Amino acid sequence: MDFQNNAGPETANEEDLFMPSDDVREHLVVVGNGMAGCRAVEELLARDKDRYRVTIFGAEPYVNYNRIMLSPVLAGEKSFDDIIINSRDWYSENNIELIAGDPVTAIDRAGKTVTSQSGRTMGYDKLLIATGSDPFIIPVPGKDLPGVISFRDMKDVDTMLAAADAGAKNGEQGRAVVIGGGLLGLEAAHGLSLRGMKVTVIHLMDTLMERQLDEAAGWLLKSALEARGQTILTGANTDSIYGDGKVEGVRLKDGREIPASLVVMAVGIRPSTALAREAGLEVNRGIKVDDHMVTSDPDVLAVGECVEHDGNVYGLVAPLWDMCRSLADGLTDQHTGYRGSVTSTKLKVAGLDVFSAGDFSGGEGCEDIVLRDASRGVYKRVVVKDDRIIGAVLYGDTADGGWYFDLLKREEDVAEIRDLLIFGQAFASGGGALDPKAAVAALSDDAEICGCNGVSKGQVVACIEKGACSLDAVRATCKASASCGSCTGLVENLLAVVLGDDVQSGPKTMCKCTSFGHDDVRREIVAQNMRSIPEVMQKLHWSTPDGCSSCRPALNYYLLCALPGEYQDDQQSRFVNERMHANIQKDGTYSVVPRMWGGLTNPRELRAIADVVEKYDAPMVKVTGGQRLDIFGIKKEDLPAVWADLNAAGMVSGHAYGKSLRTVKTCVGSEWCRFGTQDSTGLGVKIERMTWGSWMPHKFKIAASGCPRNCAEATIKDFGVVCVDSGYELHVGGNGGIHVRATDLLCKVSTEQEALDHCAAFIQLYREEARYLERTAPWIERVGVEYVKQRIVEDEAGREALRARFLYSQSFSQDDPWAERAAGQHAELHQPLAPIAIAAE
Amino acid sequence: MTDWIDIGTLADIPQRGARTVQIAGEEEIAVFRTGDDHVFALVNQCPHKKGPLSQGIVHGHSVACPLHNWNIALKTGEAQGSDEGCTPTVQVRQEGGRILIARPTGLKAAA
Numbered sequence: 004m005d006f007q008n009n010a011g012p013e014t015a016n017e018e019d020l021f022m023p024s025d026d027v028r029e030h031l032v033v034v035g036n037g038m039a040g041c042r043a044v045e046e047l048l049a050r051d052k053d054r055y056r057v058t059i060f061g062a063e064p065y066v067n068y069n070r071i072m073l074s075p076v077l078a079g080e081k082s083f084d085d086i087i088i089n090s091r092d093w094y095s096e097n098n099i100e101l102i103a104g105d106p107v108t109a110i111d112r113a114g115k116t117v118t119s120q121s122g123r124t125m126g127y128d129k130l131l132i133a134t135g136s137d138p139f140i141i142p143v144p145g146k147d148l149p150g151v152i153s154f155r156d157m158k159d160v161d162t163m164l165a166a167a168d169a170g171a172k173n174g175e176q177g178r179a180v181v182i183g184g185g186l187l188g189l190e191a192a193h194g195l196s197l198r199g200m201k202v203t204v205i206h207l208m209d210t211l212m213e214r215q216l217d218e219a220a221g222w223l224l225k226s227a228l229e230a231r232g233q234t235i236l237t238g239a240n241t242d243s244i245y246g247d248g249k250v251e252g253v254r255l256k257d258g259r260e261i262p263a264s265l266v267v268m269a270v271g272i273r274p275s276t277a278l279a280r281e282a283g284l285e286v287n288r289g290i291k292v293d294d295h296m297v298t299s300d301p302d303v304l305a306v307g308e309c310v311e312h313d314g315n316v317y318g319l320v321a322p323l324w325d326m327c328r329s330l331a332d333g334l335t336d337q338h339t340g341y342r343g344s345v346t347s348t349k350l351k352v353a354g355l356d357v358f359s360a361g362d363f364s365g366g367e368g369c370e371d372i373v374l375r376d377a378s379r380g381v382y383k384r385v386v387v388k389d390d391r392i393i394g395a396v397l398y399g400d401t402a403d404g405g406w407y408f409d410l411l412k413r414e415e416d417v418a419e420i421r422d423l424l425i426f427g428q429a430f431a432s433g434g435g436a437l438d439p440k441a442a443v444a445a446l447s448d449d450a451e452i453c454g455c456n457g458v459s460k461g462q463v464v465a466c467i468e469k470g471a472c473s474l475d476a477v478r479a480t481c482k483a484s485a486s487c488g489s490c491t492g493l494v495e496n497l498l499a500v501v502l503g504d505d506v507q508s509g510p511k512t513m514c515k516c517t518s519f520g521h522d523d524v525r526r527e528i529v530a531q532n533m534r535s536i537p538e539v540m541q542k543l544h545w546s547t548p549d550g551c552s553s554c555r556p557a558l559n560y561y562l563l564c565a566l567p568g569e570y571q572d573d574q575q576s577r578f579v580n581e582r583m584h585a586n587i588q589k590d591g592t593y594s595v596v597p598r599m600w601g602g603l604t605n606p607r608e609l610r611a612i613a614d615v616v617e618k619y620d621a622p623m624v625k626v627t628g629g630q631r632l633d634i635f636g637i638k639k640e641d642l643p644a645v646w647a648d649l650n651a652a653g654m655v656s657g658h659a660y661g662k663s664l665r666t667v668k669t670c671v672g673s674e675w676c677r678f679g680t681q682d683s684t685g686l687g688v689k690i691e692r693m694t695w696g697s698w699m700p701h702k703f704k705i706a707a708s709g710c711p712r713n714c715a716e717a718t719i720k721d722f723g724v725v726c727v728d729s730g731y732e733l734h735v736g737g738n739g740g741i742h743v744r745a746t747d748l749l750c751k752v753s754t755e756q757e758a759l760d761h762c763a764a765f766i767q768l769y770r771e772e773a774r775y776l777e778r779t780a781p782w783i784e785r786v787g788v789e790y791v792k793q794r795i796v797e798d799e800a801g802r803e804a805l806r807a808r809f810l811y812s813q814s815f816s817q818d819d820p821w822a823e824r825a826a827g828q829h830a831e832l833h834q835p836l837a838p839i840a841i842a843a844e
Numbered sequence: 845m846t847d848w849i850d851i852g853t854l855a856d857i858p859q860r861g862a863r864t865v866q867i868a869g870e871e872e873i874a875v876f877r878t879g880d881d882h883v884f885a886l887v888n889q890c891p892h893k894k895g896p897l898s899q900g901i902v903h904g905h906s907v908a909c910p911l912h913n914w915n916i917a918l919k920t921g922e923a924q925g926s927d928e929g930c931t932p933t934v935q936v937r938q939e940g941g942r943i944l945i946a947r948p949t950g951l952k953a954a955a
Contacts, residue, residue: 547903547904548879548880549879552901552908552915555903575861576860579900579910587899587911589893591894831863835863835864836864
């Protein structure tokens, strides 16, 4: 990770500091490396990438990141890397000098220089102030105690995570108080609660998020949060924060005390104007700017949350994007001018959908249209004045938010659709538009699709028409739906509208329980170090309480693979055969296949099998395709006893039932065969001893043939060895099933040990990267045999690491499951309830 | 009058799993325990090819048949989705930590 500048202020060499640069272009210095500052530069570069030399100062020691995504980082849904907007590459590719971790402390407008905390002074031709906001700290006693923080930057998130960890380590639940029941406070509370803390929210007003929600929606939100275990105190006035040397709790005006080791102040933000004020710029609530974002000094501009335009100060991202566009236009002599923004808020608060726009305070001439659906937890309110929508509040179902907002911004006359308005666009547009694609198609070009990144429908369509044919491509080019993802559905529908059948769909989701694909889930399991199926379902927002018969076995495998020796296998997430360690047959009985190493057997084993057949009255014994014997018709109650008898003769489970190593088929090789070149039987036994017991994405078959006549049919196995005079040809990805596929040649090696090492590494690569229920054949067709060769053959160190991981995992998986069951483990799986005979009357 | 038979405790059945009960002269019964600790009882046969439902994966209030992955609603015994068929249900109740099922009458005929 290259986001953090560990050296503190960037150590540019001394010459750069005071000497004028060779670069003769006008120098634009940006104060603030946040969302507004960098977006303004992006907009500028998009218009004229060579006009200005750009330097950006940032107070935080990071590259430009998406501050509104700190909540998912706190909640553990995203990592810091995920929320980076512009990486170091962006700065270097555009010749932007980034001075991170060194805030500007003074502006000398007469000399046209800025000075930073570390004492560096830099001249400018144009200065852009984008200092954003400061959290508002309520002036109560104790506000400066250690453990009292705001929720504004990465440092605050780190402090919160540390507090949650400390609580967990003490073996008791940590307690946190969040002061402020606005969006930021509720996000902080949600994150802390997911991190295991007991959270109390103190809110001064009677309604949560009163600026975005009306009373009814606020009440629904409060109830939902309380149901999740948070304590919400509305109408609660903070008196003081108490504690001896560190915070110990919060005292309310009514005398109540709430103990806490962490207090998060999230009561609001204020434009950060100190720097501008000291520089003598005109400042009211924010830094005053004109329509081109120019301050009272024509060479100083300002943008974002720190400015005041036409009496308005904005704290949302959408207006910020508008401002950046006007600013960049101004700097490149295209004077469009900013006209102020009408704002809407479409949010997921703690995973709950909330939307509001415009004015919903009511008043003279305003009429409310309200729809409530208590059982679905849906509340919708549209405020109409003079046949035009002036405000809307949606809770629980925000699908039509964009449409209401579009009508509101365009001041559309809604008299004709008024009766149907509240039922949403599909209904109000008249029957035919029940299709969500038609709804998206009906939106105007300047309708906003992605609020996080300020992307309009027209921009998304343009980006698709320029060749972005998949969701990922759209995200990579115009950033729509790349941040919080709540507009993903809209973008997908736009893709469908523009491209019809040419949409390249992304990887399919695992099942209907999740919107994630197999690869995403696996990556997140490892990245977030998830340790159980419920944890995966919780963190990845499963839509069902406990998954389904598709995702549960897959998750069980992915966790088993990620955490060898640590993960507790969930028997109830195993398919019947793997749970019962035998193959279920159509009559509900089971077949039992003991392992015969490399297809070899002996009188003792054969006698034991014969005895089992007679003792349990098995109706059939069959030689399998994998060179072993299959005993049919065993009842589930008899399985443990059958296994005990087979164990007694030295036999173990053949895993003929598992997504696992099945069998290693061999021919007799050089020991007997007149054509044999190597000891294929001996090698087969060694391979089987190494690989048995391993769980895999799907069943896995191996064969070793002693010469190119290939009697063991190694070229239709997942891994096949064909012995030749000079060594061993290793083949992969064969399949003899519905679609016969011959293997690809992986490589040729000269010793048995190399053959074994390559085999172990190949299996581990397959275990770690194939999707559950994907055989090696389709996996290799998907990733390409060249990729597999690169990982296994060319990358020697990588191969050794894969092999080592496989052997480590095997050290936990080679206990015979039959022996455990024979000894009485999981007896409940084999015995009926109520063994007492209940006589029928 | 329903004749209730005590078949054991909730803890006897694995969560998201099932156990079977055999009453002489009757079809085998599968008693399911869901993730939220509801208990349901069905004849242990899928309406499709008579697969032993007790061996399926229990998810939500459904079970996936181990033979061909039909999903059967535990409450009604009805096949879900596009599949059609119904497994007879058996009345079940929990009382003081014990699980009781109603003595089946003529299930054999119904199955």
